[in-house]
Structures are given as C-alpha cells and as structure tokens.
Amino acid sequence: MDRTSLIAEIESRGLRDTQRSGPLYKRLAAALTGLIQEGLLKPGTALPSERDLSESLQIGRVTVRTAYRDLLNAGTLESRHGSGTFVSGSVQRMEQSLWRLSSFSADMRSRGRVPAAKILSRTIATPSPEEAFLLGLGLDEQVLRLDRLRLADGQPLAIERSVVPLKFLGASQGNEGSLYDALAASGNRPVRAVQRLTAVILDRSSAAALEVKAGAPALLIERVSRLDDERPVEYTRSHYRGDAYDFVAELRIGEEP
Incomplete structure (x- = not known):
C-alpha cells in the first residue's frame, strides 16, 4: 500500500x-x-x-x-x-470452534496449511496424583507424557503437553505424527472432550519457543478427552499464541421454563 x-x-x-x-x-x-x-x-x-x-x-x-x-x-x-x-511478522489469526474435537494436524490440513510438530520432551512414567485422578488410573500404571511445539507452515502456534495412558496407544506409542491418529489406529480415538480456557501470559521459556516476547498473552486450554465408553483417554494442557487464535462458540437460547 x-x-x-x-x-x-x-x-x-x-x-x-x-x-x-x-x-x-x-x-x-x-x-x-x-x-x-x-x-x-x-x-x-x-x-x-x-x-x-x-x-x-x-x-x-x-x-x-x-x-x-x-x-x-x-x-x-x-x-x-x-x-x-x-x-509485525505475527501469524494470521484463525477462528477455532470450541465445539469441534479434532487434532491440531487435522485442523491445519483442513485450512490448507502444513502441520508439523517438534518434540520438546517425551517420557514414559507413572502418573502424578492429579493425572491419575483425571485419567482414572492407578498410580502404578504407565502414561506417555509428550510435550510438543505445534507449527503450521513452519510458524509456531502452540505448545501442547499431553498425557495419555500407554495402554491406549498400541504398538506405535505415539512415536511420531498425530497423537490422535495413533489413538485411532489402536481403536481408541477420542469422541468427546471437556475443555477449560484461561487467559495467561507466557513465561520466558514458552515465549521463546513460540517466538513472541516474554509476557505475551496466550490462551491456556486444559482438555480431558474421552472414548465412546466414557473412559478418559487424554489430558492435555496447551498454550496457544494470543495473536493467532480466536476461539468461537455458537450459542442458542434455551427454552422458556
């Protein structure tokens, strides 16, 4: 211009x-x-x-x-x-529905963008008391903890920290690609989830990974996903760049009593 x-x-x-x-x-x-x-x-x-x-x-x-x-x-x-x-070279804002459960990879592909993930940490261990409670596990069972930087067209958009019971992952154990694809391949794809959104600011480490300034705004989304039989299959804490996403929901007026 x-x-x-x-x-x-x-x-x-x-x-x-x-x-x-x-x-x-x-x-x-x-x-x-x-x-x-x-x-x-x-x-x-x-x-x-x-x-x-x-x-x-x-x-x-x-x-x-x-x-x-x-x-x-x-x-x-x-x-x-x-x-x-x-x-600023900030990313183009995207609208994300609060009512549709999909993986990051599938969502980016549907937008014509190329998804990618950089593994920040991957461990197999027993769950913490909070993880055991949220996932309905015994403290002696094993979980996969997977921290990933999620990118689209090479631009970092989110940090996902996922905890999944190892018994649901099958032979792949979520080694690469979409975690939801790995769950689907073993017959354990989530069908519903409850999410909670909180406005936060990024610490220095997370901000550096997302290529924004320390203290930049972000959305923290905590999600517990379930199988068709109501068993919890995933607990994820994700930090989404505040300059990248608008989360939207359709509301309908309730019936009069």
Whole structure:
C-alpha cells in the first residue's frame, strides 16, 4: 500500500469522527490494527515515521508516537533499530470452534496449511496424583507424557503437553505424527472432550519457543478427552499464541421454563 492509499484508508476509518469515544491516538491505533487484520498492511510492511505520518494526517506527532507505542506493546508492530517501524511478522489469526474435537494436524490440513510438530520432551512414567485422578488410573500404571511445539507452515502456534495412558496407544506409542491418529489406529480415538480456557501470559521459556516476547498473552486450554465408553483417554494442557487464535462458540437460547 502506497503512502497516499494508507492516509486515505486511515482517514476513512473514522479518525476524525468526534462521535467516537476515546482519544485520537486510540482511533489511530484502531485504524492501523484494522488495516493489518484485513491484510491491507502485510507483515513486514514499513510504516511512515512519526513525523511523516503526523504531517500527512495533520495531527500531533505525540498522537502518532503514542499510537505506535501501544501497537508495539501489543506486538502488532515491531521496531527495527536504525530502520523504523514495521508491521509485525505475527501469524494470521484463525477462528477455532470450541465445539469441534479434532487434532491440531487435522485442523491445519483442513485450512490448507502444513502441520508439523517438534518434540520438546517425551517420557514414559507413572502418573502424578492429579493425572491419575483425571485419567482414572492407578498410580502404578504407565502414561506417555509428550510435550510438543505445534507449527503450521513452519510458524509456531502452540505448545501442547499431553498425557495419555500407554495402554491406549498400541504398538506405535505415539512415536511420531498425530497423537490422535495413533489413538485411532489402536481403536481408541477420542469422541468427546471437556475443555477449560484461561487467559495467561507466557513465561520466558514458552515465549521463546513460540517466538513472541516474554509476557505475551496466550490462551491456556486444559482438555480431558474421552472414548465412546466414557473412559478418559487424554489430558492435555496447551498454550496457544494470543495473536493467532480466536476461539468461537455458537450459542442458542434455551427454552422458556
């Protein structure tokens, strides 16, 4: 997008609409965010300097600086020393249904993306008391603990920490590929699950793995999946990048009593 088109797009998004609430820098930040989310400003695009944008829009330089600062803090923009301000190379946001149970690999393939997994840790051990309780196991049974970095088209999107009773995995023991495919191959594919979502911030280690800043927002999803006969087959804690996912659910009004 050239400079003239950028200015026109910003102006067209209510920058000077006095009926809109909030200070001018918030409206500027919202306009730039909209252009980025709609794909009109691509990752890696250089933005005008504070001085150039303030002169082109005929607004105060402090207004532009404050809008840029907010977007830098949110990870929407990034500053490159000696080069200027750029649209962050963050991933394209995706909608994920809360009501459909599918593996990460199947979900990415359905979107035309190439899934991959990098194993961070893989151990076979006895369950912790919490894992034994959630999975209905004895403390002397064995589980596979599998921590993986999940990627799509080479971009890291989530860290999954899965615990699965070894008895459900068959000969493969989840050595490679989709964990759900391994469960399905042994006749133990999950058919339903209960999930809990919590907003969290990433610690330094998780943020580094996901290629975001420490303290970046994320969604923690805890899931217990079950077989058709109601036996628990999987307990997973996943951290999803906050800039990558919107989780959605369809709601229906209940019947009147």
